[in-house]
Structure formats: structure tokens, C-alpha cells
Amino acid sequence: MNPNTKKVIEKCARESHVGFLTFPEALGRLIEAGVESYFADYRNQSTTYYLSRNEALSVPMAMPTIEIPNSFNKDGVVSAICAAQSDTVRYPEFLKLTMSAGCIGYIVWMAGKYVSYFGRQGELHIEHFPQE
Template structure:
């Protein structure tokens, strides 16, 4: 896969996530197949950085965030947003709004490690495991 093809997969996953037309497990599967090892969603900067096993990285604006991030980190609210997303009750933009309201400033999705690490303003951390990507 060329660099342009990898970037096209990343952009497609981002756009479909925002539209709510692709579930998280499919995003993980497609990104893994394109060589993405992990990605960092920076809610303060409203951007996502994708890190590939070949050494490339790509930064894309999320383009959906307008809400402030709460001061304190509420793990139960983060977990609630994750569960609502898993049940298909909310789509990605609402998920982001909810975790921001829970004090999350960003998160790392470790595709190769099958976990997401949610981070609060003062370094609080909550880890959510997920099933490994199948390619």
C-alpha cells in the first residue's frame, strides 16, 4: 500500500466515524490493515495523529469539537460514553462531547495493544481494552 493509499484509508475512517456510518471495530480493522499502530486524539487541539509501523505519521483535524473540556476527570462518565458507543446509542461526535464533559483531554488508541487510554487534565488515566483487530 502506498503512502497515499494509507492516508486515503485514514481519511475515510475519520469521515465515516464522524458521520456515524462505521463502527469502532471496523475502524480498528481498517487502520490496522493500513499499517496504523496507534492514534492519538487530542481534544484540546481538535486533531488526531495517526502513527504507522513504517514510521509515517499523519495529523488530521477532527473538525467537530466546540465544547469546553471539564476540569475534573470522571471515569464513570467516560465508561458510560464508551458503553453507549458500544451499544450504538451515540455516534462519534456525541461520544467526543461526552468524554470532554467528563474531563478527558485526549486519548490514545493502541491498535497493536488492543486498548484505549483516556487521559484527564492532571494525568488521570482510564484504560479500556478491546478485542484485537482481525485483518
């Protein structure tokens, strides 16, 4: 992987994780770096970024110490998404809210313009990017 691409991805991950970037800002940087999708894995405490050249970079990220429930609360996940979209919450709080709602992680699909959120028992919520 190009060292500059790696630096952009790692910086974007760090800045998102501390709440510095909004979701659209992070997406813009990642798309520009060539990322086509990424998987935030709450249980593994990492985010893996996939590039169109079949390259991947996994970035470890400490997650909040929240016991993720067995049940998936779709309404809770959607509420957290809406709060993030309105910039009422940033990523650190988004993590806490989605984890508390039973989400174990999500995949962002840049070209498809949607995010797939997962629960422990295979539950799935698909959220399309807001219209620009």
C-alpha cells in the same frame, strides 16, 4: 507515506467523525492500512495516526464546542465507552460525552488492544477492547 494509505486513513477519520462507522469498523480499516496506534487530541482538534514504519499522519477534525472541565469523571467516560460499544451512540455523541466528562483525548493501541483516556491533570483510564 503511501498515497493510498493516506486516503484510507483520511476517509476513515471523516466517516468516523460524522458517525458513519462503528469503532470496530474503523479499527479494522485502520489496522488493514498499517496503523498501529492513533491519538485523538480534543484540545488540538486533530487525530494523529502512527504507522509501524515510523510514519505519522495528523488529520484536523473540528471538535464540539464544549468546555472540557478540569476534573476527570471516570464514570462518565466509562458510560460513554459502554454506549459506543453497544452502538447506542456513535463518534459525534461519544466526543460530547467524553469531553463533558473531563477527557482531553485518548490513544488507541491496536496491538495492545486497549485505549488510554486522559484528563487535564494527568488522570488516566485504560479500557481494554471487548472480547470478540
